[in-house]
Amino acid sequence: MDETASNDGDAIPVFLEQAEQSCRRCRKHYEMQAECCPSCGASNPENPSPHSSADTRANPNDQALLTVCLCYGVMLGAHALWGMVLSAGLTMTPEQLVRSTVLIDSIFCVATLIAWWKTRAIGRMDPLPSQSHSYEAREGLHAGDPPVISEEFSASGTWKSVLAAWLLALPLLALALAGNYAYHYVLTHFVGLPVDDDYLSQFGSLTATILIVCVEPALMEEFFFRGVAWKVLQPLVGRWGTLLVTSVMFGMAHIGVPLSVPALFGVGLFLGGMRLWSGGLLLPMLLHFLHNLTVVLYQGPS
Amino acid sequence: MNEHGEASSLSEDSDPTQAMTQSEVLPSDGLGKLAQSARSHQLGSARVTMYVIGFLTIAVNLAFAIFARPMVDSQFATEVKKLQAQGMQLDMQKIEELKAESVLATQISGGGFAALGVVFIILGMLVYRYPVPCTVLALVLYLAGQAMTALADPQMLVNGFIIKIIIIVALAKAIQTATAYRRDQLNLGT
Numbered sequence: 001m002d003e004t005a006s007n008d009g010d011a012i013p014v015f016l017e018q019a020e021q022s023c024r025r026c027r028k029h030y031e032m033q034a035e036c037c038p039s040c041g042a043s044n045p046e047n048p049s050p051h052s053s054a055d056t057r058a059n060p061n062d063q064a065l066l067t068v069c070l071c072y073g074v075m076l077g078a079h080a081l082w083g084m085v086l087s088a089g090l091t092m093t094p095e096q097l098v099r100s101t102v103l104i105d106s107i108f109c110v111a112t113l114i115a116w117w118k119t120r121a122i123g124r125m126d127p128l129p130s131q132s133h134s135y136e137a138r139e140g141l142h143a144g145d146p147p148v149i150s151e152e153f154s155a156s157g158t159w160k161s162v163l164a165a166w167l168l169a170l171p172l173l174a175l176a177l178a179g180n181y182a183y184h185y186v187l188t189h190f191v192g193l194p195v196d197d198d199y200l201s202q203f204g205s206l207t208a209t210i211l212i213v214c215v216e217p218a219l220m221e222e223f224f225f226r227g228v229a230w231k232v233l234q235p236l237v238g239r240w241g242t243l244l245v246t247s248v249m250f251g252m253a254h255i256g257v258p259l260s261v262p263a264l265f266g267v268g269l270f271l272g273g274m275r276l277w278s279g280g281l282l283l284p285m286l287l288h289f290l291h292n293l294t295v296v297l298y299q300g301p302s
Numbered sequence: 303m304n305e306h307g308e309a310s311s312l313s314e315d316s317d318p319t320q321a322m323t324q325s326e327v328l329p330s331d332g333l334g335k336l337a338q339s340a341r342s343h344q345l346g347s348a349r350v351t352m353y354v355i356g357f358l359t360i361a362v363n364l365a366f367a368i369f370a371r372p373m374v375d376s377q378f379a380t381e382v383k384k385l386q387a388q389g390m391q392l393d394m395q396k397i398e399e400l401k402a403e404s405v406l407a408t409q410i411s412g413g414g415f416a417a418l419g420v421v422f423i424i425l426g427m428l429v430y431r432y433p434v435p436c437t438v439l440a441l442v443l444y445l446a447g448q449a450m451t452a453l454a455d456p457q458m459l460v461n462g463f464i465i466k467i468i469i470i471v472a473l474a475k476a477i478q479t480a481t482a483y484r485r486d487q488l489n490l491g492t
Binding site for chain 1: 403406410411414432434435438439441442443445446447449450452453454456474477478481482484488
């Protein structure tokens, strides 16, 4: 504490000075007995924790990140296994294909729910977007609890950006679809590689195709990439880093169609941008569903 | 003076990490700097891992792309001989078309994976500047690349399996090191 404060008529009484101290990082006051600042997690040099920031095993953010990576690995492994089974030359009826796809997607859903459960202690879904980050204590937080980083709620312009996101969603989706189509057109007609994505004949019925190709990815992929992974990554790499990393994860997750990965990276950037702009998951989920539905209906049956 | 009676020469928008003056540097910062130095060394190991992965990926996949035609020709010749030995009639024009498509697909996938190797090298170069995003992206790209390779040829997954596990563990440890490094950077105000 600054010595000059004791000479000032407005200085806090001595017994209060000793009970609290100022965090050297975020400048907020907290109890001297605490091991770290409850707002930003900076260690308390007066009362160092045996599990300091140097001990990464105790850090919940690191554990959450590894949980997300593990879940992602499980998802990749499940899809790779399914692809290997399909390419082994087994002929499946549409019903068998639907059942095996549902099984693989169920593995991904379970892994996502487990990742969500294990990372639920890491903050909360961030509220409406704002101009800057700030370290703020969550209500009811006690000294020693995991730090929470929440976005500052900016009073000016937040509802405007959400409204703008919803109003511009469909035109931007049209642009994203145009980009996707242009990429595949170039791949097919100029490079000469056939891209075969005939969903309707694969799954046999429009209902099954819409549920498997449109509804499930819109719900679970968005929940994982723009929900769980986003929440875990944002405190570590910031908003734009999270947008980039989750878009790469999203694109690379589609290993069944490796030639489409660059286009899907672009779609991931679009959906992540809408997540950032709207501040929630509803808009990206709707856009993802509409995007996939458009692709399925455009392809049509062979 | 602010509302708590402390002398404050900072504006509200200034970076709190820059607020530490000489008198506020605490003895524990010496230990913090030592820990950061150790982590910096560990991040150096992560950088070397990414460089090795990058250069190996570039070398192997460029070789695939360059020698795509002879490889595809020899494999097609083996399969055609096998089918003809079974007495099957083959449409040679269709086979030539398939061969051309296979060569193109091999060259494009080889080029694509070589580009991935370049990305690994770039991530290694930027690991000190952006430790967490670079290490996370490295692990994500490596896992996805291995999954794609396994999809194309399951035998490739088994080849060098132990080395792949070692690389994955090394990249996971690099992520832990990177997050701790970044946290220590913020704590020390660097």
